[in-house]
Amino acid sequence: MTDFAPLGGRTVFDGRTFSVSVERFRHPDGEEVEREIVRRQDAVAVVAHDDEHVWLVRQPREAIGERALELPAGTLDVAGESPLDAARRELAEEIGKAAERWEAVLSYHASSGYTDELVHVYSATGLSDADADADPGERIEIVRRPLAELAGVIAGCRDAKTIIGLGWLMAERGA
Template sequence: MDAAQLHDEPVDPDVIASEVVYRGAVWNVRSDTVRYGDGEIVRQYVEHPGAAAVVALDDEERIVLIQQYRHPLRLRDWEIPAGLLDVAGEPPLESARRELAEEVDLVAEHWQPLLSLRTSPGGNDEVVHVFLARGLSDAPQAFARADEEADIRVARVPLSDVVDAVMAGRLTNGILVASVLAAAEVLRRETGDTAGR
């Protein structure tokens, strides 16, 4: 297959029934009945507003990580700053800027799209838009945090160490994994390092 032909393909199936079967505080669960192939299938999934995330990289090629409690996992996992697209009409880049300031009290001078990813296509419709942020400085004000965010731990870790931890299986947050590997590839391409190609 030609590389240019390698892409996800949209499908517009005939959805013959759709209903919200659970309405939650943050997201809902929907059940759809779909004509597919020669029959019908029923699929339940989480309706998700989407999210924006940030690989914040300082001048020493350290990435800003946060560690916070995630109840479904009963784990304090390491993540990159991120948040829901829950402000009506706010573009993902503006959401990413807001989350960087709210979660780690930073702003960035340079922003570029890094990747968009679907976190669990069989279980939800979430799309996370990830941005690479550089030229970091302190935000004009610190934000008050509550709930799981009240005891966020913030660390700056060399990108190469984070990549090593991902490859060793010590860091497993899917958004972090994909984003860190993508950021490392961007830096590799910027420096002209073609050793792995």
């Protein structure tokens, strides 16, 4: 539900992975506001697990100055690709796995105060090895962690998609 009206805007930056626009809106009380909005492709994250382990990746995240432990994830950067197809592709590219069973867990806005990016989280089970080429330029280490360590992984994590996905998995397991 929208109770404010867009008045227009302009793109001030158009990059390879996102753009930034400055847009104006009018609220019901007549006040007009200006917002800087990051426009970005939607993304997927995959909670790949079996009865004993969850698969994660550790990769350099230059923006935060560290190698982050995360769920396999990526953007919907293939024309016409559905979120589920992107999740399947990312699982194969990042950890070399395919899944027999997929469940859409939830979708959330990454940071609704400034970006329109929507992240779709999937559960993937019935894992098997898959043939896939890794994405060039990615420096990914595959990390398999016991499900018994989920609480500790979450406590040491600062990545939202990973905290959300692993929190869902803990709740599903009744932990």
